[in-house]
Each structure stands twice: as structure tokens, then as C-alpha cells.
Amino acid sequence: xxxxxxxSGKLMPVDEAxxxxxxxxxxPPPVQKIPLEQCLGRVLAADIHSPVNLPAWDNSAMxxxxxxxxxxxxxxxxxxxxxxxxxxxxxxxxxxxQQAVRIFTGAPLPAGADTVVxxxxxxxxxxxxxCPPASVGxxxxxxxxxIRHGHLLLKAGKRLRAQELGLLAGAGVAQVExxxxxxVCLLSSGDELREPGEPLAPGQIYNSNRYCxxxxxxxxxxxxxxxxxxxxxxxxxxxxxxLASSECDLLLTSGGVSVGEEDHLKQAIEELGSLDFWRLAIxxxxxxxxxxxxxxxWIGMPGNPSAALVTALVVVRPFLLRAQxxxxxxxxxxxxxxxxxxxxxxxxxxYLRARLSPGADGQLSVELHPQQSSAMLxxxxxxxxxxxxxxEQRVLKHDKVRFLSFAELMH
Ligand code: AMP
Ligand code: MG
Numbered sequence: 001x002x003x004x005x006x007x008s009g010k011l012m013p014v015d016e017a018x019x020x021x022x023x024x025x026x027x028p029p030p031v032q033k034i035p036l037e038q039c040l041g042r043v044l045a046a047d048i049h050s051p052v053n054l055p056a057w058d059n060s061a062m063x064x065x066x067x068x069x070x071x072x073x074x075x076x077x078x079x080x081x082x083x084x085x086x087x088x089x090x091x092x093x094x095x096x097x098q099q100a101v102r103i104f105t106g107a108p109l110p111a112g113a114d115t116v117v118x119x120x121x122x123x124x125x126x127x128x129x130x131c132p133p134a135s136v137g138x139x140x141x142x143x144x145x146x147i148r149h150g151h152l153l154l155k156a157g158k159r160l161r162a163q164e165l166g167l168l169a170g171a172g173v174a175q176v177e178x179x180x181x182x183x184v185c186l187l188s189s190g191d192e193l194r195e196p197g198e199p200l201a202p203g204q205i206y207n208s209n210r211y212c213x214x215x216x217x218x219x220x221x222x223x224x225x226x227x228x229x230x231x232x233x234x235x236x237x238x239x240x241x242x243l244a245s246s247e248c249d250l251l252l253t254s255g256g257v258s259v260g261e262e263d264h265l266k267q268a269i270e271e272l273g274s275l276d277f278w279r280l281a282i283x284x285x286x287x288x289x290x291x292x293x294x295x296x297x298w299i300g301m302p303g304n305p306s307a308a309l310v311t312a313l314v315v316v317r318p319f320l321l322r323a324q325x326x327x328x329x330x331x332x333x334x335x336x337x338x339x340x341x342x343x344x345x346x347x348x349x350x351y352l353r354a355r356l357s358p359g360a361d362g363q364l365s366v367e368l369h370p371q372q373s374s375a376m377l378x379x380x381x382x383x384x385x386x387x388x389x390x391x392e393q394r395v396l397k398h399d400k401v402r403f404l405s406f407a408e409l410m411h
Contacts, residue, residue, distance in 0.1 A: 009347065010279060011279050011280060011281035011286070011347060011348060012278050012279065012280050012281060013280075013281050013349070014280055014281060014282050014314060014315065014349050017278060017280050017288065017315055018314075018315055018318050018319075018330075020290075021290065021299075021315065021316075021318065021319040022318060022319060022322050022329070024290070024297065024319075025297075025319055025322040025323045026249070026250070026297055026323050028043065028045070028179040028182075028323065028324055028325030029179045029180040029181070029182055029183075029249060029324070029325075030179070030180050031045040031046075031177055031178070031179060031180070032177070032178065032179075032180050033175050033176065033177050033178075034175065034176060034178060035174065035175060035176075036165060036168055036169060036173060036174055036175065036176055037165075039160045039165060039168075039176050039178055040160060040161070040162070040165060041159060041160065041161075041221035042159070042160055042176075042178035042179065042181065042221065043157065043158065043159050043160070043178055043179050043221070043324050043325040043326050044154055044155070044156050044157065044158045044159075044160065044176065044177070044178060045156060045177045045178055045179050045325065046156050046177045047152055047154070047155055047156050048152075048153045048154045048168065048173065048176070049150050049151060049152055049153060050147045050148070050149055050150065050151055050152075050153040050171050051149070051171060051172060051173065052149055052171055052172055053143050053144035053147070053148055053149045054144065054145075054146040054147045054170065054171060055141050055142070055143055055144070055145065055146065056143065057108050057109075057143050058108065058109040058140055058141065058142055058143050059106055059107060059108050059109060059140070059141050060103045060104065060105055060106065060107050060109060060116045060139065060140065060141070061105065061116065061139045061140065061141050062103075062105055062116050062117075062118045062119075062139045063103070063104050063105055063118065063119050064103060064116050064117050064118040064119045064121075064122065064139065065079070065081070065100045065101065065102060065103060065116065065117050065119065065122050065129050065131055066085075066095075066100060066101050066103040066109055066110065066113040066115065066116045066140075067079050067095065067099065067100035067101075067113055067115060067117075067131065068095065068097075068112055068113055068114055068115065069114055069115040069134055069135060069136040069137075069138075070136075071097055071098050071099075072131055072133070072134060074133060075133060076130065076131055076132040076133045076134075077130065077131070078125075078128045078129070078130050078131075079098055079099060079100035079128065079129055079131060080098060080099055080100070080127055080128055080129075081099075081100055081101065081102060081124070081127055081128065081129050082095070082096075082099045082100070082101060083101045083102070083110075084101060084102040084103075085101050085102070085103050085104070085107040085108065085110060086103075086104040086107050087104055087105065087106035087107050088106075088107075089107055089108070090108075091108055091110070091111075092107075092108065092110035093110065094110055094111035094112045095110050095111070095112035095113050096112070099112075100113075100129055100131065101113065103116060109140060114136055114137060114140065115134050115135070115136055115137060115138050115139070115140060116138060116139035116140055117131045117132060117134050117138070117139065118139065147171075153167065153168070153171055153173075154167070154168070155327070156325075156327075157325055157326055157327030157328075158326075158327065159221060159321075159324075159326050160176075160178070179324060179325045181221065181222060181223040181324075182221075182222045182223065182249050182250060182320065182323055182324045183222070183223045183225055183247065183248040183249045183250070184217055184222045184223065184224060184225065184248060184249065184250050184251070184252055184320065185225045185227055185244035185245070185247070185248035185250070185251040185252065186210065186213055186214055186217065186224055186225065186226050186227065186252050186253075187227045187228070187229075187230050187240060187241075187244060187251070187252070187253040187254075188207050188209055188210045188228065188229045188230070188253070188254050188255060189229070189230050189232060189237075189253055189254065189255040189256035189265050189303070190207075190229065190232065190255045190256065190303060191231065191232045192204050192205050193205065193206070193207040193210075193229050193255075194206055194207065195207055195210075195228075196211075207229060208305045208377065209254040209255070209301075209303065209305055209308045210226065210228070210229070210254075212305065212308065212309055212377070213252065213254060213301075213308060213309075213312055214226055216309075216312050216313070216317075216410065217252075217320070219410045219411055220317060220320055220321060220324075220410075220411070221324060222320060222324065225244065225247060225248050227240055227243070227244050230253070230265070232256065232264055232265070233264055234264040234267060234268060236264075237264045237265050237267075237268035238268045238271065238272065241268055241269065241272055241293050241298075242272065242293075242294065244293075245272070245293040245294040245295075245296040245298075246294070248296065249296065249323070250296055250297050250298070250299075250320070250323060251293055251296055251297070251298040251299070252298075252299050252301065252316065253265065253298070253299075253300050253301065254300075254301045254302070254303055254308045255301075255302070255303030255308075256300065256303065257277070257287045257288070257289040257300040257301070257302065257303075258287050258302065258303070265300065266289065266300075269289070269291050269293060269298060269300070270291075272293045272294055273291055273292040273293040273294060273295070273296075273298070274291045274292055275289060275290075275291035276289065276290045276291055277289050278290065280311075280315070280348075281347065281348045281349055281391055282310070282311065282314065282315070282348055282349055282351065283346060283348040283349070283350050283351070283374070284302075284304065284306045284307040284310050284311075284351065284372075284373075284374030285302055285307040285310055285311040285314075285315075285348075285351075285374070286302065286307070286348065287300075287302050288300065288301065288302070288311060288315065297323070299316055299319070301316065302374075304374040304375045305374075305375060305376070305377045306353075306373065306374045306375060306376055306377055306379070306380060307374040307375075309377065309380055310351045310374075310386065313351075313386070313404075313406075313409040313410070314351060314386075314404075314409075317329070317409060318330055331404050331405075331408045331409055332408070333388065333402035333403060333404050334402070334403045334404075334405070335400040335401070335402060335403075336356065336364055336365060336366045336400065336401060336402075336403045337363070337364075337365045337366070337397075337398050337399070337400055337401075338365065338366050338387070338395050338396070338397055338398065338399050338400070338401045339357065339359075339365035339366055339367045339368075339397065340366070340367065340368045340395070340397060341395065341396055341397055342368075342389050342393075342394060342395035343394055344394075345391075345392045345393070345394060346389070346391050346392070347391055347392075348391055349388065349389070349390055349391050350372075350387075350388065350389040350390075350391075351386040351387075351388060351404075352368050352369075352372055352386065352387045352388075352389060353368070353369045353372060353379035353380045353382065353383035353386065354366045354367060354368050354369070354383050354384075354385055354386060354387035354403065355367050355369070355382065355383050355384050355385070356384060356385070356403065356405075365398075366387045366401055366403050368387060369382050369383055383406070384405065384406050384407070385403050385404050385405040385406050385407075385409070386403070386404045386406075386409070387401050387402070387403050388401065388402040388403070388404065389401060
């Protein structure tokens with residue numbers, strides 16, 4: 001799947017740019033202890049050990065009858081039904097030999113019982129129940145079988161999703177130590193930009209990056225501080241950056257970092273901090289600037305909407321996740337057969353807007369949108385991910401290509 005060795009000239013390979021950025025990622029924000037219900041998307045600052053056994057006691061996994069397996073003949077047989085225990089009931093009285101209780105899912109197993117048989121396999125006859133053969137422990141959730149008291153429940157560096165919140169709640173954890181949300185400044189650069197709803201004069205366009213990038217940032221769990229558009233003028237750029245750096249942990253801008261551009265953003269950054277300019281072997285994308293403003297990391301992304309989107313998803317995302325304290329920051333690509341030929345050899349690694357589509361045999365293949373321009377977003381709206389074609393690589397239909405799903409990249 002990997003293409004021939006790439007000679008991208010002075011272009012920096014994407015993986016190198018990501019590694020460099022991760023190296024420069026700032027330490028995560030301060031730790032705070034907050035209620036569980038506010039923890040969605042936040043990052044655990046410390047390991048959590050379970051304060052309880054899970055389950056806390058032996059209980060039934062079925063609606064049925066509970067008894068001691070050794071009491072039942074090998075071919076099944078009759079037991080006398082001596083009680084009933086449902087979820088939420090306290091401890092039932094202990095069973096004697098040849099006794100069973102009617103039991104419901106989640107109810108505690110009475111002492112003396114070790115096995116449950118589902119009700120649909122039993123036959124009730126008056127005070128007795130006939131139960132089929134059963135092996136010891138069947139349909140019983142044993143105390144501590146999921147996790148034992150004191151054992152690791154979740155590791156520091158984990159971003160909390162719905163299932164982690166559920167697990168913590170299930171263990172009775174009400175307050176969690178997480179990192180404070182990362183405050184990220186978002187600024188757009190370009191005098192041509194107007195906001196949707198405003199009239200456009202000749203030469204003007206609508207600001208699309210502001211909305212697209214803010215949405216990405218929110219999906220990654222950061223607190224977005226949107227400063228709108230910075231006028232392409234030195235004093236205004238300097239003022240906007242100074243204000244943003246005083247209020248945020250990290251700064252992101254889009255536009256104004258292309259080579260040879262007549263703009264003031266780079267000059268303002270150099271005056272306020274430092275600037276490093278990279279040309280990445282990525283398409284869409286290429287220009288990427290990294291530096292700091294008054295001690296706060298800054299990333300300057302390309303202005304073209306699709307280039308901004310892809311650069312943000314591929315290069316900026318790992319950096320922002322790491323700056324939030326997340327341990328696992330790189331997406332896991334799927335290897336999927338290509339439903340296309342890609343015959344042109346490129347100096348840059350391609351991140352093509354693509355879709356998984358099932359064939360007649362049910363097998364998935366990757367399809368490309370025909371319009372892969374870096375200025376246009378329609379392809380990304382049609383797509384549900386990015387197909388990666390290495391620089392200099394040719395792809396023939398059915399070759400495996402890497403596919404990065406938006407579902408993963410946008411969270
Ligand atoms: P730049 O990187 O500033 O040279 O911009 C490259 C291209 O992207 C130009 O066509 C800009 O008009 C366009 N562009 C820059 N910023 C934005 C934005 N926020 N929304 C939409 N297009 C933009
Ligand atoms: Mg510009």
C-alpha cells in the first residue's frame with residue numbers, strides 16, 4: 001500500500017510536521033474536579049480506580065429461576081418455588097436444598113443459588129417448576145466480574161465519551177478530575193471576507209473557514225474564542241493577536257500564510273513572538289505556519305476552505321488533542337479497496353474527499369468525488385472521509401488505500 005519513496009523537494013512530509021507539532025505541544029491546562037454530567041468531551045487528568053466491585057453483587061442476567069445447579073438432576077427436574085426476587089429488592093432469604101426462586105434481570109441472587117435458567121425454558125406446575133439441565137453459573141453476573149474494587153477503571157489521557165460517562169456513573173463516581181477545557185482563539189485573515197447575511201461588494205467573498213473551523217474545534221472539545229476577522233493591516237493584526245493571546249491558551253488563524261503574499265499577519269507574529277514557516281507535502285493544503293505569540297502557540301492555516309479543513313483534520317487535530325492532555329491523538333486508517341484509478345503522480349500526499357460505498361457483494365470500496373479543488377467544500381460535504389494517496393503513488397482499482405473517516409477525525 002505504501003507508495004514509492006517520495007522526492008517532495010523542499011516540502012515537509014505530513015508525518016514529520018505532525019511529529020514536530022506534537023513535540024511542541026504545550027502541557028495540558030490546569031486540572032479541575034467537576035461533576036460527571038459536565039464531563040462529556042473532557043480529558044481525564046488522573047487514572048480512575050473503581051471504588052466498587054462491578055457488579056457489586058451476584059445477580060441474574062435473565063428473567064427466570066435461580067437455584068443451586070448441584071440440586072438439579074443431569075437431565076433437568078423439579079424444584080419447589082419458595083419466593084420471588086426482582087431488581088431493587090433487598091437480599092432474599094437463603095435457599096435450602098431443592099428450592100428455587102422466581103428471579104428477574106438485575107435482582108440479587110439469594111444465598112445458596114449459583115445458577116439461573118431463563119423462564120421460557122422452564123415449566124411451572126403449581127408450587128413447583130421444572131428446569132432444564134443447567135451448568136453452574138449460567139446466566140449469573142458474578143460480583144466483580146467486570147472490574148474489581150481498586151482496579152483501573154479509566155486511564156488518564158482518555159477523552160470522555162458517552163460510554164465512559166456511563167461506566168463512571170455505574171461505578172458511582174460523581175466528580176471527576178479533568179483538564180480545564182483548552183481555550184482556543186480562532187481568527188480569520190483576509191480583507192475580502194464578509195459574514196453570511198451581509199451584502200457583498202465586488203471582490204468580496206463570504207467567510208467560510210470561521211464557521212467550519214469553529215465547528216471542528218467544538219467537536220474536539222475545546223472552548224472556542226472566536227475573534228472574527230482580523231483586518232489585513234499591521235496594527236490591527238497586532239492588536240487582535242495581542243488580545244487573543246492574553247485570553248486564550250492557543251491561537252489558530254486561517255489565511256494570510258501563503259508564500260509571497262502581501263499581508264501583515266506574519267510580520268505581526270514575528271514582532272510579538274516567533275514564526276516558523278513550513279511547506280507541507282499535503283494536498284489540499286501546503287502552507288502551514290507555526291510559532292508563538294506572547295508565549296502562546298500559534299498555528300497559521302491555509303485560507304482555501306478545503307485546504308483549511310484538511311489541514312485542520314490531519315495536522316492540527318493531533319496537536320490540539322495533545323494540548324488537551326489526550327494520549328491517543330492519531331487516527332487509525334482503514335485499508336479499503338479503491339473504487340477508482342489514480343494515475344497521476346504527485347509531489348504531495350493526497351487527502352481526497354471520498355466515500356465508502358458498498359458493492360453488490362456487500363464489500364466496501366472507496367469512491368472519490370470528481371471535484372477535488374482546494375477552494376471548494378462541496379466534495380467534503382458529499383464525502384464521509386479522506387482517502388490517502390501517497391506522493392508518487394499510483395492507485396489502480398481494487399488496490400487497498402487508507403481511508404480516514406470523518407466520524408473519527410471530527411471528534
Ligand atoms: P490566503 O491563504 O489568505 O492566501 O487565501 C487563499 C484563498 O482562500 C483565497 O482565495 C482567499 O480568498 C480564500 N480564503 C481565505 N480565508 C478564507 C475564509 N475565511 N473563508 C473563505 N475563503 C477564504
Ligand atoms: Mg489572504
